[in-house]
Amino acid sequence: MATSAERDEELDNSVGLAKHLSVQVTQLKEDEELDMRAVTLLMWKARERPELVSSVIEVLQERHSSKKLLDGVEFYLPQLVHMLVHADSLSEDMLQEFMLMVCQVSMHFSFLVFWQLMGYLEDAQPELENGKRNPNQNTDIYLRCSSLVYALERAVVYGDNSEVLELEEQFQSGEIDKANLDGQLRQLRLxxxxxxxxxxKSDEAFLEGELLYKRSTRSNPFATKGWKQRRFAIKNRLLLCYRIRDGALKRAIPLYAAEIIEGKTHRTYDFYFEIREIHTGRVFKLAAPNESTRNDWIRHLRKAAEQPPLIKPSDLVDAETSVAQNERHQFFQDELRFVSSLTDISELMRDTEKNDRAGALKRACLRLGKDFDASKGLYVPLKRSTAEFEGVIDVDANHARAFSTRERVPVLLTFAVGGMGTDIATTLHAHYGEGAVQEDASLGQKIASVLMPLQRSPSSIWAEEQELTREASSMSRMNIPSITGVQRVIAKSNDDLRQEAFMMQLISFLDDTWSDLDLNLWLQPYRILPTGRTLGLIEVVEDAQSLDAIKSEYYAEEKRNVTLEEHFQRSFTMPHEVAAARRRFVESMAGYSMMCYIFGVHDRHNGNIMLRNDGRVVHIDYGFIFAMAPGKDKVAHTNFSFERAAFKLTNEMVEVMGGVEHPNWQYFKELCTRGLLAIRDEIDTLETLIEVTGYKSNLPAFNQPGGGVKRVIRELRQRLFIDLEDDEIEVKIEDMIAKAKQHRGTVLYEKFQQRTNGIRPIF
Structure with missing residues (x-):
């Protein structure tokens, strides 16, 4: 392999790099199927050459409605949004245009982009939820993200219009062919x-002017806050509050989650009104100079808070939206509120005494179920746009569970769901697109719900499905069945899940790489959806228990340590079943051992390692990655950590494999060697993903002392032995496994977790 010095010398040659990138762009244009990995890497590497990035994005725009492309776009969405928010030298407008084109195809994609942007908004907001100033405030990023969110919502509401419906009808009647339809739709969406x-980009606000202002919730309860004269502006569904003397943004009130209150009186100010943030409960007191000004502000604020987004401020008086557009906006808001209500339950449990949580959780789920309207077609969005749609029909309060930790209370929620037989993007398009809603329906009536007949062809959005679209157009009705399954999800608050989501992306990349090469290293990626800076949803690993739970159940019954080998013997009674389970265990141990080693994953106690019913292990909880570890000083970056081995490998685990004399032991070592060799060839992709994600990032993994992103990449290259030849790797892996087996630090960490957290050990 090329040495690090040789790679650096090649990259320093700007002329050679430019030529290389140009060749890659040409190749992309000629490929029948776009590789989103290649696209993402190329956009980042060519970020200082706007003409090349523009050429790449033109290719994306050309194929924006490709089903396969959308899968790739959603996989690399964190990097694409990060580039859109932070990389100023990119062709920002064209990338935003592409995103908005896809939003017009898939409402589900719009939700995913929305939640990505909410994290950046909350990172950069002027003040924190407790009213204190945000030390990471970034006004430019905040306003940019708010503009992107507003444009996204506009794309959802207005993108699917009567012109789109007319083109689809012409195609279904045979007046135009599929190529003509796709071309005209592309031009309309662009x-x-x-x-x-x-x-x-316009600086035009819906309304701006000066008001007296006072916030009722103060960051310092002992300070007296008086009324202040501030300049306010309504823009992008926000009420922006500026200091008059220097124009500094002091705070911003999201109007899409606010209540405008009038009618209250004030002893000093006659023209008084309030704004209350629904989620935080903060109240902002405002006073206008006269009644006319107050009424004008209240009218504009309510328009911004309650109605579909306007195309531009001048539409405020005369704008009218169609019934279908109102229905799309209502569904968009309802789905966001539904997902928010799930994480709200987790936050509610944090404020509930531990002994009272079981009852409080059941009552919260009963309230959610009582108020739930299945006809809206709401769903748990832990899927791709191209995955089958499953609408939530009911909430199962009896199987809800709260998991208590020191600082947060994740909750397990269970839903009865019903499938439609079509993917998410197609289903939402069919029910909420123009023509799917009857124009004579009253506003708010759910004509296009998933429990009602389809009014529109369910297969008309994907560029690849020419024949299927024709056949589907003859279907006039399709009804959702009753309950077809159960979906479980973990809702979490007070925790930044974005680092874990990035780690799961890397795990998925490893899994895809090994699968493509027919290697038997086994991983189980699961979906993590951050919905804000400290909120999110996590897919449940089904048919599995933590090693701690398994050990604890045995100890409660038998008052002794039942080994993993004994558990396997009891779980798989026939000899061939035991042999198959051992092999599955070995393959999953190899996959997760190499994953933990490559990405420096720590905190591998037995509450974070699951064992599936079929004998495979699954790791969860990735709060400590890239050499972060409990016990390491996050400020001084000390070297102390119990977990000094490359990965966790105890005697009990080796015993389940069959012992060091069993062929499985050699199989384990071979898998580890082949797995690491395969990932060495993907160093370019891994480095680029880390570079993009870590660029101006607030994630802990990229803000460790000692070099940040550069340090993470340097240590990754060291762990992959990039400077060694392939034939030298086997010896390195043999030595690594020998040292990891029953490592003293691993044993000490098992004892530490048992004494401090009551987690049963695996010795």
């Missing part, structure tokens, strides 16, 4: 996206 990008 034109609409460009308008939205243009409007987003």
């Amino acid at each position: 034109a609409h996206a460009r308008k939205l990008v243009s409007y987003g």
Whole structure:
């Protein structure tokens, strides 16, 4: 393999790099199927060459409605959004236009982008939830993200219009062919996206002026806060509050989650009104100079808070939206509120005494179920746009569970769901697109719900499905069945899940790489969806228990340590079943051992390692990655950590494999060697993903002392032995496994977790 010095010398040659990138762009244009990995890497490497990035994005725009492309776009969405928010030298407008084009195809994609942007908004907001100043405030990023969120919502509401419906009808009647349809739809969506990008650059506000202002919730309870004169502006569904003397943004109130209150009186100010943030409960007191000004502000604030987003401020008086557009907006808001209600339950449990949580959780789920309207077609969004749609029909309060930790209380929620037989993007398009809603319906009536007949062809959005679209167009009705399954999800608050989501992306990449090469290293990626800076949803690992839970159950019954080998013997009674389970255990141990080693994953106590019913292990909880570890000083970056081995490998685990004399032991070592060799060839992709994600990032993994992103990449290259030849790797792996087996630090960490947290050990 090329040495590090040789690689650096090659990259330093700017002329050679430019030529290399140009060749890659040409190749992308010629490929029948776009590789989103290659696209993402190329966009980042060519970020200082806007003409090349523009060429790449043109290819994306050309194929924006490809089903396969959308899968790739959603996989690399964290990096694409990060580039959109932070990389100023990129062709920002074109990338935003592409995103908005896809939002017009898939409402589910819009939700995913929305939640990504909410994390950045909350990172950069002027003040924190407790009212204190945000030390990471970034006004430029905040306003940019708010503009992107508003454009996204506009794309959802107005993108699917009567022109789109007319084109689809012409195709279904045979007046135009599929190529003509796709071409005209692409031009319509691109034109609409460009308008939205243009409007987003405008400094025009819906209303601006000076008001007296006072916040009722103070960051310092002993300080007296008086009324202040501030300049306010309504823009992008926000009420922005500026200091008059220097124009500094002091705070911002999201109007899409606010209540406008009038009618209250104030002993000093006659023209008084309030704004209350629904989620935080904070109240902002405002006073206008006269009644006319107050009424004007209240009218504009309610328009911004309650109704579909306007295309531009001048639409405030005359704008009218179609019934279908109102229905799309209502569904968009309802789905966001539904997901928010799940994480709200987790936050509620944090404020509930531990002994009272079981009852409080059941009552919260009963309230959610009582108020739940299955006809809206709401769903748990832990899937791709192209995955089958499953609408939530009911909430199962009896199987809810709270998991108590020191600082947070994740909750396990269970839903009865019903499938439609079509993917998420197609289903939502069919029910909420123009023409799917009856124009004579009253506003708010759910004509296009998933429990009602389809009014529109369910298969008309994907560019690949020409024949299927034709056949589907003859279907006039399709009804959702009753309950077809159960879906479980973990809702979490007070925890930044974005680092774990990135780790799961890396695990998925490893899994795909090994699968493509037919290697038997086994991993089970699961979906993690951050919905804000400290909120999110996590897919449940089904048919599995933590090693701690298994050990604890045995100890409660038998008052002794039942080994993993005994557990396997009891779980798999027939000899061939035991042999198959051992092999599955070995393959999963190899996969997770190499994953933990490559990415420096720590905190591998037995509450974070699951054992499936089929004998495979699954690791969860990735709060400590890239050499972060409990016990390491996050400020001084000390070297102290119990977990000094490359990965966790205890005698009990080796015993389940069959012991060091069993062929499985050699099989384990071979898998580890082949797995590491395969990932060495993907160093370019891993480095780029880390570079993009770590660029100006607030994630803990990229803010460790000692070099940040550069340090993470340097240590990754060291762990992959990039400077060694392939034939030298086997010896390194043999030595690594020998040292990891029953490592003293691993044993000490098992004892430490048992004494401090009551987690049963695996010795």
